[in-house]
Amino acid sequence: MTAPARPARTRGSEELIRAEEPVLAHNYHPLPVVVARAEGAWVEDVEGRRYLDMLAGYSALNFGHRHPALTEAAHRQLDRLTLTSRAFHNDRLASFAERLAGLTGTDMVLPMNTGAEAVESGIKVARKWAYDVKGVPADRATIVVAADNFHGRTTTIVSFSTDETARSGFGPFTPGFRVVPYNDLAALEAAVDETTAAVLIEPIQGEAGVLIPDTGYLAGVRELTRRAGCLFVADEIQSGLGRTGRTLAVEHESVVPDVVLLGKALGGGIVPVSAVVGSREVLGVLRPGEHGSTFGGNPLAAAVGTAVVDLLETGEFQRRATELGAVLREGLTALVGRGVVGFRARGLWAGVDVDPALGTGREISERLMREGVLVKDTHGSTIRLAPPLTVTGEELAGALGALEKVLTS
Secondary structure (H helix, E strand, O other): OOOOOOOOOOOOHHHHHHHHOOOOOOOOOOOOOOEEEEEEOEEEEOOOOEEEEOOHHHHOOOOOEOOHHHHHHHHHHHOOOOOOOOOOOOOOHHHHHHHHHHHHOOOEEEEEOOHHHHHHHHHHHHHHHHHHHHOOOOOOOEEEEEOOOOOOOOHHHHHOOOOHHHHOOOOOOOOOEEEEOOOOHHHHHHHOOOOEEEEEEOOOEOOOOOEOOOOOHHHHHHHHHHHHOOEEEEEOOOOOOOOOOOOOHHHHHOOOOOEEEEOHHHHOOOOOOEEEEEOHHHHOOOOOOOOOOOOOOOHHHHHHHHHHHHHHHOOHHHHHHHHHHHHHHHHHHHHEOOOEEEEEEOOOOEEEEEOHHHOOHHHHHHHHHHOOEEOEEOOOOEEEEOOOOOOOHHHHHHHHHHHHHHHHO
């Protein structure tokens, strides 16, 4: 008689973290929590401890973990078709493109996978437009970007990063970029000339600590690029799709860029989905063979992306971000002078500057983890708060209470 199979031994958090050390490249320094299950705004580690997720995958989980409408869409599509490549058409892509263009008020969609791919695609499209439409001489196109940006980690993107940790050791760098201070229209205007293909900026700089520009800055960028005859490319990969209380963050100033870059939340926390959306005049410059992606626009991604559009079309999540964002601001305001030295917030997104005497951002994040709340630090003593848009007022109050305890006890 064959002996019954022995059940696999379950490894605990500490053992799993140690097991990663020799076999995973050390390009991350995660908090010491090993997530095994999740639902809504909550995650659970392998020992069964629960944590409120106040990071939401850097906005990739805007709709929470395993949102039923999104998982249902994925399950349905998994039983039908997952991938064809773009060598063939598939029956989900047209609807996804139509719906996403309608949601964003644009003409055309270029589907990709990751946020960095969307940025790289946006750069290529802007350069192609500059040569084909604007008439910039070959190989002379420039793109103006902002200091302290974060657009991804490819070699071209880190070429115009001002973060030395991201840049150092990865040269030589791609030419063709001019870096100016963020939120400085005069510097931007001075950098733009006849070779400028585009101005590429984040409407809110996330990695830099949720830096929100002055009112009128985005409108000024739009007007300046219009006068200069170049494109305005808005990177809404973190700020878009409901995070700030609007579908796109540029809507706070009623600005319509030529090109918008989307990602993260577009995949519903299930599959990587990104897209470049924009006018037909701009995206129409691409011809077969000039750009592509084997997985871009695959049926599974299109099904999940369409379900994401369904959720955003109701306006529910934009309203939740606005209403609960007011609760977040009120709670943070009460902590100013009590461990918080300042903060910036829009919708359900905040960068919180903690008194350095109380610890680094990493140390504050670790203390919050021990209180059952997960956040992520950025530079210095700044932490970022970006809960799923499904978070409740009670859960948000609990997170703010934990922050108060960590800062004042």
